[in-house]
Amino acid sequence: MSGTVRALRAEWTKLRSVRSTPLALLALLGLLLLMTVASASGSEFSYGGPDAYDGVSFAHRTTGDDQGTYTARVAAQRDSHAWAKAGLLLKDGTASGSSYAALMVTPGHGVRMMADGKHELTAGGEDTDAPVWLRLRRDGARVTGYVSRDGRAWHRVGTLTASGLPAAAEAGVFVTSPERAVEKRTGPTQVTAHPEPTVGRAVFDHVYFPDAQAGWRHTDVVQPPEANAPPPDAVAPAGTFHRAATRITLTGSGDLGGLGMGGVGDGPGIDLVKQSLDDGIQLAALAVIALGVLSVTSEYRTGTVRTTFTASPARGRVLAAKAVVLGATVFAVGLVGSVAAFLLARPYQRENGFRPPLFDDPSLTDPGSVRAVVGSAAFLALIAVLSLGVGALLRRTVPAVVLMFVTVVVLPIVASTTSITLDEVVGSATPVAGMAIQQTRQLIDDATTPWAGFAVLCLYVAVVLGAAQWRLTRRDA
Structure with missing residues (x-):
């Protein structure tokens, strides 16, 4: 147990001492909130039917x-x-x-x-x-x-x-x-x-x-x-x-x-909670990817990884400690950002027509909202850990960052402009399926359900970390 505690303490010291860490976390918050304001202020709804x-x-x-x-x-x-x-x-x-x-x-x-x-x-x-x-x-x-x-x-x-x-x-x-x-x-x-x-x-x-x-x-x-x-x-x-x-x-x-009585004027297929979080979390993932990759490739670039493994020969434990410290840090910052994004988006949504009686007025204490907000922070944390695993496998910053950017950012954009089939495959069978955790209502264009999508992301993280641990403990032994 003492070895695990020492490994966690060492990885936390390294993470917070790296100059890029606070910059990446500030970028996470900044991109998340700026994109939330831009998305919420740009969405409008008007009703022209009878009262x-x-x-x-x-x-x-x-x-x-x-x-x-x-x-x-x-x-x-x-x-x-x-x-x-x-x-x-x-x-x-x-x-x-x-x-x-x-x-x-x-x-x-x-x-x-x-x-x-x-x-x-x-x-x-x-x-x-x-x-x-x-x-x-x-x-x-x-x-x-x-x-x-x-x-x-x-x-x-x-x-x-x-x-x-x-x-x-x-x-x-x-x-x-x-x-x-x-x-x-x-x-x-x-x-x-x-x-x-x-x-x-x-x-x-x-x-x-x-x-x-x-x-x-x-x-x-x-x-x-x-x-x-x-x-x-x-x-x-x-x-x-x-x-x-x-x-x-x-x-x-x-x-x-x-309106608002007996189902009259039920709002159209719009998930206001997901709308308040979706675009901001996707953009914040850029900062998270960079942080996750650099947290491990920077040690290989500078050679300090040898010192790390000399001080802690149990390489699997080192990788696990890195993942825990990185994931917990991103989750904490991501949770603050997700709560702020939810609260920041609601006034814009109400002002732009997304208000009762045509639409529900979601609260931060609603079970669905809690899952979406906490799940968004967990999504960012898992993307960070996945990026760490890819960085540990490739050991070079540029290829690892490019691979993660293509997977998490480029591929969903291409799919959303190409075909329904590709969009559904990307939304249900790639790491971005984890974004489904934000859903509070099932819509026709949702590729998967919240927990199924989140499980897909967890599976990718487990496989990549497992492969990275194998390379560390077997191939590099």
């Missing part, structure tokens, strides 16, 4: 006054979209955009309650998908939602105000299912998307509207087209309504809610 959607397939009856309780069970719901909606709806007539209160179940996001496209509540507990019982209790403009798994024990969702509901409102059940963005990679860095309608379907039973008047009617509440908008590529079919005894079956397309 609210109100398009549903609505089976309804007219209520008698502004007091009442309305109950139905969503017995089954088609998983046409994670944000497809089926449930109870109280509405001022059947025109799109009129005042409403709704309680609904979704295939992918549980039970939600909304009012007027401005307010939203989320049900807790385990009542998250069909079959589920829903209940709305109206008291004037205030509407309270309840949810139950068995129709006996009810859980209160909350109370919302639909200020425009008349006494004689329309009460019923509804179905809607939003468009799905079908994405396609048209180039290494190009992704196109076109909207494709989806059709929701739900079966309701135990429908109980005690104070409703007249019979059941069906209306397709249609969202008005946007001004100057091009005609859609495909038009959703009209909704259908079928009633048999106590069961109602509805189909329909559209959406219900306001």
Whole structure:
């Protein structure tokens, strides 16, 4: 153990005494932060769509006054979209955009309650998908939602105000299912998307509207087209309504809610955390490569490596100590830089349109953000150690630096301008696959998953260090 401690202490003394070390670490921080500012300030997003959607397939009856309780069970719901909606709806007539209160179940996001496209509540507990019982209790403009798994024990969702509901409102059940963005990679860095309608379907039973008047009617509440908008590529079919005894079956397309509510206006395929770190970390890798190579080739150039091996004959231990000291140093500095880059990028991103409700507002304490920030520092540390290993194998500065630059910098640039296949191979099977650790959401142009990509980089480091140790201990013995 004492030999290991002496080796670590010796390598730390050498690393911090080399003139190029502080310069490389300062360059790491400078390049990382400068590129972060340039990238974040140069990215912009603007939204030109509607602030609210109100398009549903609505089976309804007219209520008698502004007091009442309305109950139905969503017995089954088609998983046409994670944000497809089926449930109870109280509405001022059947025109799109009129005042409403709704309680609904979704295939992918549980039970939600909304009012007027401005307010939203989320049900807790385990009542998250069909079959589920829903209940709305109206008291004037205030509407309270309840949810139950068995129709006996009810859980209160909350109370919302639909200020425009008349006494004689329309009460019923509804179905809607939003468009799905079908994405396609048209180039290494190009992704196109076109909207494709989806059709929701739900079966309701135990429908109980005690104070409703007249019979059941069906209306397709249609969202008005946007001004100057091009005609859609495909038009959703009209909704259908079928009633048999106590069961109602509805189909329909559209959406219900306001921006940031019920999936309306979900931001496009952009990973804000990765965006804040990616370009800066790639540029900072240049300084890290130089530091890693020079930490070992400088000793061969000056001949001091003989003194090192005389003082510590266990050459494998020396190489391991170099790797540990170099990796720990770069990780510590890289972590400071990654945290600063994340915090520095967010104000620029918000100012340039990447803000709620269209986009999440990632926090440094989010699990995904923590992994991305710490992982970025670990990526730089592993690239430094990989460069050290390449330097130990080649023992000449220029060839080792060129090889690492080509692998980590040039090859990804060439791949991103050549073909999708080459871009995917480079992004998943070379050391730059480790950059995937920054991903907080899986996008169509991601070549691999975070931990799989990071494992690829670790494998390269292990193989190169193993080869370097073999040369030190066997070939040079």
